[in-house]
Amino acid sequence: MNIDKYGNFSDWYNEIIKVAELCDLRYNIKGFIVIMPWAMKSIDQIYKFYDAEMERTSHLPAFFPSLIHEKSFGAEKEHVAGFVPEVLWVTEAGDKKLEERYALKPTGEAGIYPMYALWVNGLSDLPIKIYQKGWVWRHETKATKPFIRGREFLWIEAHDVFATPSEASAQVAEDAGMAKTVIWGKLGVPFIMFRRPQWDKFAGADNTFAADTLMPDGKVLQVASTHLLGQHFSKAYGIKYTDAKNEPQFAWQTCYGPGVNRIYAAMVAVHGDNRGMVVPYDAAPIQVAIIPILRKGNEGKVLAEAGKIETALSGIARVKLDTRDQSPGFKFNDWEQRGVPLRIEIGERDIANGSAVLAVRDTGKKENVKIADLNSAITKAGAELGARLASSASERFLKNLDTAKSADEMARKIDEGKMVKVPFCTDAKEGEACAKALKEKHSCDIRGTVFTFFNSEKCEFESSDKPHGEKCVSCGKPANAHVYVARQY
Amino acid sequence: MNIDKYGNFSDWYNEIIKVAELCDLRYNIKGFIVIMPWAMKSIDQIYKFYDAEMERTSHLPAFFPSLIHEKSFGAEKEHVAGFVPEVLWVTEAGDKKLEERYALKPTGEAGIYPMYALWVNGLSDLPIKIYQKGWVWRHETKATKPFIRGREFLWIEAHDVFATPSEASAQVAEDAGMAKTVIWGKLGVPFIMFRRPQWDKFAGADNTFAADTLMPDGKVLQVASTHLLGQHFSKAYGIKYTDAKNEPQFAWQTCYGPGVNRIYAAMVAVHGDNRGMVVPYDAAPIQVAIIPILRKGNEGKVLAEAGKIETALSGIARVKLDTRDQSPGFKFNDWEQRGVPLRIEIGERDIANGSAVLAVRDTGKKENVKIADLNSAITKAGAELGARLASSASERFLKNLDTAKSADEMARKIDEGKMVKVPFCTDAKEGEACAKALKEKHSCDIRGTVFTFFNSEKCEFESSDKPHGEKCVSCGKPANAHVYVARQY
Structure with a gap:
């Protein structure tokens, strides 16, 4: 795809x-x-x-x-x-x-x-x-x-x-x-x-x-x-x-x-990326797919070596040797779409060199790894992929948090795909009318005050992030809470 | 109980x-x-x-x-x-x-x-x-x-x-x-x-x-x-x-x-036994219960040592230190009823000796074990308990398999709690009438021909255990199958 x-x-x-x-x-x-x-x-x-x-x-x-x-x-x-x-x-x-x-x-x-x-x-x-x-x-x-x-x-x-x-x-x-x-x-x-x-x-x-x-x-x-x-x-x-x-x-x-x-x-x-899923290493049904590169006559030899690698890796990863009667290209694409984090390619030339190719799903990078070093390379590459996914997700998430002082500014930023923090009159029952008015005009929902962030240890039952002299983006009366607003599923 | x-x-x-x-x-x-x-x-x-x-x-x-x-x-x-x-x-x-x-x-x-x-x-x-x-x-x-x-x-x-x-x-x-x-x-x-x-x-x-x-x-x-x-x-x-x-x-x-x-x-x-459950080691929610034997003034010392044992064992077993405000006798009985396979008792005198008491649920045996040796003792005792339960269950099961040549003999043995193998006219559709007659008279059910035993690798789609010249216990016609009969849940 x-x-x-x-x-x-x-x-x-x-x-x-x-x-x-x-x-x-x-x-x-x-x-x-x-x-x-x-x-x-x-x-x-x-x-x-x-x-x-x-x-x-x-x-x-x-x-x-x-x-x-x-x-x-x-x-x-x-x-x-x-x-x-x-x-x-x-x-x-x-x-x-x-x-x-x-x-x-x-x-x-x-x-x-x-x-x-x-x-x-x-x-x-x-x-x-x-x-x-x-x-x-x-x-x-x-x-x-x-x-x-x-x-x-x-x-x-x-x-x-x-x-x-x-x-x-x-x-x-x-x-x-x-x-x-x-x-x-x-x-x-x-x-x-x-x-x-x-x-x-x-x-x-x-x-x-x-x-x-x-x-x-x-x-x-x-x-x-x-x-x-x-x-x-x-x-x-x-x-x-x-x-x-x-x-x-x-x-x-x-x-x-x-x-x-x-x-x-x-x-x-x-x-996921435009080409398919990318599954975090810890959650992947298959963490490493092994694709044998077969040519007429070398099938036995290559499959035997690939099988050895599968056995060697099976103690440290969920690994699958793909023996389907399909071309390597078909298999690459299939596992890529399913988001398998790591792929090992092994053919006759690799065997001669005592190495295999290790391809990483998110970066698309390939490197030659000595077969004897595969276990440590896999563990390292899996952990790095997990860390990379988390870090880029976090960066994107935080970049999409924004603030606004007015309903129009808020709506424009929500249209850009953001969660927008705004001053709001209250988050208690009486604020419902203000929320309804915003929803009707901008199809957005009040998510509430921040209790805690994914990467923070602090939990706030009463948010300390209070507005000072700001006005509710909906009714214009004095605001007493900062709430995030977004479109919701 | x-x-x-x-x-x-x-x-x-x-x-x-x-x-x-x-x-x-x-x-x-x-x-x-x-x-x-x-x-x-x-x-x-x-x-x-x-x-x-x-x-x-x-x-x-x-x-x-x-x-x-x-x-x-x-x-x-x-x-x-x-x-x-x-x-x-x-x-x-x-x-x-x-x-x-x-x-x-x-x-x-x-x-x-x-x-x-x-x-x-x-x-x-x-x-x-x-x-x-x-x-x-x-x-x-x-x-x-x-x-x-x-x-x-x-x-x-x-x-x-x-x-x-x-x-x-x-x-x-x-x-x-x-x-x-x-x-x-x-x-x-x-x-x-x-x-x-x-x-x-x-x-x-x-x-x-x-x-x-x-x-x-x-x-x-x-x-x-x-x-x-x-x-x-x-x-x-x-x-x-x-x-x-x-x-x-x-x-x-x-x-x-x-x-x-x-x-x-x-x-x-x-x-289980007359006093409660006995859970096989592999399936036990808690495999080892640790009961501190507390006396006024020694609580801190004993609990600290018991806590160390809990930590040391937690890598190899599902272990629980019982700190409830109850007497040791209450706790012994409670864990015994729940069938916890192994129990460690530890008091001040044990600590002085560098040992603890290891009690085994099914045999009721207690022994002193050096604290340094507890890990290996637990692993061994757990495996032995599992093997003992299986072996006595197997012995009892096999002892309760029997054979009979007539419906009366069969019924008598079923009354003794056995599964009884009898010659039977057939196990196909037409045998249903014979099965019904037996059920009405003796409230028992035809379980079928043996496909496989728990401890055997052989599976027989057509049983090789054929009757030779025997008669169906129900209708008296020539038998062509050996079936087990029992009372069922």
Whole structure:
């Protein structure tokens, strides 16, 4: 392929999905896709990265049912109002109508928290830090887009319960830390985690914190979110403990949802180039493809040597010897489109020299490497490629952050594909009118105040970046927050 | 706990689930359970073992939707008839009735094979070897039992497509090999994989091969099955390739379903003892629990030394220092019930001696080990425990295989908790009447002819163990097969 990623992202993305065989859109239920092996292998890798982070932060895995009883939904009023419009309902079994309806879970709270109410009694039952891998269903009415918006998507949800609000706040910071380790550290995808405005928070939360990355078309994609639930759900579901004074207390909760599908989409979009995918070394299904350069008569010899290299490398990398009955050119192109980070080419002349050619996906550079040195060369080249991808993604991301003093300046910069920081009257409920006015005129969304950056350790529940004497870009009244504005997916 | 596992298995199993906190049965939809962390960690381990086997056998992961369009179900007539009675149907979205019904998949075929029909064109598209991890839903009418029979269960399904029937047969043998590596090799659970009689095969298959293990109450539990689908589905869904002569040919298929829930149940049941679980070393969420023996005034010193041991062991084992505010006796009992393979006890006197106490869960033996030698002692003791569990499980399993010449002898031995091999008129369709007669009189089931044993490399599509001049235990006519009979879950 050869499509300008920045000039024509939508075509680029659709073509990548085809040539790298990431998913099949022909499944016969609208909004449901088949995830194909090349994507699934990287997605499994993302799950592994998160498993390690969940273990590091003392989260335990569990499994809660996919179906939620209709009566469990009703307990938290804002939550049910937020989710019910897109719930898929199971109403029949075999040829019988069920006496009650079951929701295919759009998110886990209403299934999980009635259990937590049974599990939490005393202080010694806290904290609960539990997560579940799996998928959820939302009957989206917006247009679907593979891995970005679908009616069924892969994710992780962690649901934590604490005795105090300060522990809950600390959890939100820890959740942001996990996102930094995986999304930025492992996959090289930069993001800002915002505190969302009150009118854009998770249904039933006190506050929502969400990580937005910037896609090549200048639109932002939310890849993970974590929510300070306060005591809304603990009161609704009766999650309470007896404190040291023998008094009943409602617990403080958080929930965290990295969107595995979307993290994958961001990884594909941020690192790919006009010729295809470029997969960060750590997440690549195949890290090294070995292409034998065969000529009539030398096949046995070359394949034997290539096989030896495959065996030698298999302890340190995910490696694949490509023995398909295709030309080297076809294979080069195929692995390039799929974004395999490193390629080894080996033919008769190389063998005579005791060397092989090592080609690097992102730079396109090729070098001769002694076969005896391949292991160290691969490890080094893989790490360097990962660092290069992250560094150029970070540079691009930061370059596309800008500021504006007026709505027009903001809109012009958003049109250039930027996230723009502006003075805004407030990010609390009453700012909604200002946000609506901006959206109507410039089709843009308030992302919120900065909670933390991908490459920073600091988390700010209340942003210290306050306007001084500036005016809200929407209503012109005195501003009291700096918020980022962008177009969103 | 102290319950006679063999004398009263049902109570034992229910109690284990409570004291080891394996699942919570109070979820408010019948037949749906919450799997708690202690079980989920081992289940994740079982998935990892299977991931490695799938990789070894060149299977690739993919994700197919959870919902199947009603019209896709209808294609294979036997399949639809077999599964539709227990399908859960999604019929509404938000507050609207859907125009079509979607099945929550009870098994993947009807969702996957229409896609395969699109993917397979030429010989170069074959073989397809794809698997999916996840869960499925069947609205069982039989009584449910945690991890053994539920309306939602965790499994793996592999769906393979070949150009020839011999490749498909080889796949069935490979599937059996994966079961041997994981279920027997990693978890020490013995089984026989049978070729099921024709009347008990998977809906839509030519032949079903299923692995049965023996539970402590003498009933068998099917833990995995693999099916020779022949061309039934390829004809129904149009999965065909153009052969070397440019002729269209229908493909040959297999599908394989290890029941992860059930494998876990078998592991719990086979290895536990009257005092609780005993988890094989490889599958244990925590392999080594460290219990500090604290007395007033020495807490800091003992905890510091215990912490050093935890750190030293953490590279070679999943280890947990138990710092809960509970007595050592409480902790011993708690970890014993949960089946942690090894326990280290360390107090002030041990530290003075430069040693710690190493206790082994299954034998109950304790020994003093120099702290400097703990790493090697742990590795050795873990491996020995695994080998001991497997060896005693194998011995018990083989001791409970028996033979009989008459229905009465058979029934008596089944009452003793055995699987009994008997001469039988046939295992093809016409034997069904004989099977029904036996079931009515003795509530037992024909498991089939032996395909392979857990500890054997031989697979027999047609059993060589033929009767000579013996008579069917049911009808008295000349027998032409030796089949095993048992009570089943």
